[in-house]
Amino acid sequence: MTCRDVIDRVEGFAAGDQQPDGAARAHLETCPRCASALADAKRIETFLTSWAAPEAPPRFTAAVQSRIRRQNWQSEKRVDHVFNAAMVVAALLVLVGVAGMFNVEMVVVGAATLADAFALVGAAAVEKAAPSMATYVAAMGLLASALGMWWWTDGTFDR
Ligand SMILES: [Zn+2]
Numbered sequence: 313m314t315c316r317d318v319i320d321r322v323e324g325f326a327a328g329d330q331q332p333d334g335a336a337r338a339h340l341e342t343c344p345r346c347a348s349a350l351a352d353a354k355r356i357e358t359f360l361t362s363w364a365a366p367e368a369p370p371r372f373t374a375a376v377q378s379r380i381r382r383q384n385w386q387s388e389k390r391v392d393h394v395f396n397a398a399m400v401v402a403a404l405l406v407l408v409g410v411a412g413m414f415n416v417e418m419v420v421v422g423a424a425t426l427a428d429a430f431a432l433v434g435a436a437a438v439e440k441a442a443p444s445m446a447t448y449v450a451a452m453g454l455l456a457s458a459l460g461m462w463w464w465t466d467g468t469f470d471r
Pocket residue numbers: 314315316318339343344345346347
């Protein structure tokens with residue numbers, strides 16, 4: 313048994329996680345360096361166990377909870393913005409769809425205008441949604457349903 317073997321296990325001996333076997337005990341009895349390392353480890357162990365776990369400040373839980381609430385509220389607010397933007401896009405799509413029933417030429421112009429509006433609203437929505445992937449996915453879902461409404465109205469009224 314070398315000093316290295318004993319030193320590696322000294323912390324375990326001091327903490328009581330493991331008991332020194334015969335060879336380790338014999339080494340500790342004859343090697344002052346390892347014996348003193350064990351004594352040090354025991355002192356540190358005693359100090360640490362006697363040191364009471366620090367108590368959380370009295371308002372800690374309340375402060376953490378209100379912080380979580382605030383963050384939830386902010387992310388909901390972000391969803392609201394994206395939802396509103398998606399609703400505006402959906403309304404525009406429906407308007408263009410209705411206009412299409414009366415004038416095909418208007419649709420072409422409207423589509424160009426809508427494309428611009430869509431790019432603007434879309435960029436704003438993505439900017440707001442960037443910190444939250446879930447929000448972004450929700451916005452995509454809303455945009456997809458808006459497009460679904462567009463195809464639905466288009467198909468229904470053309471007949
Ligand atoms: Zn030793």
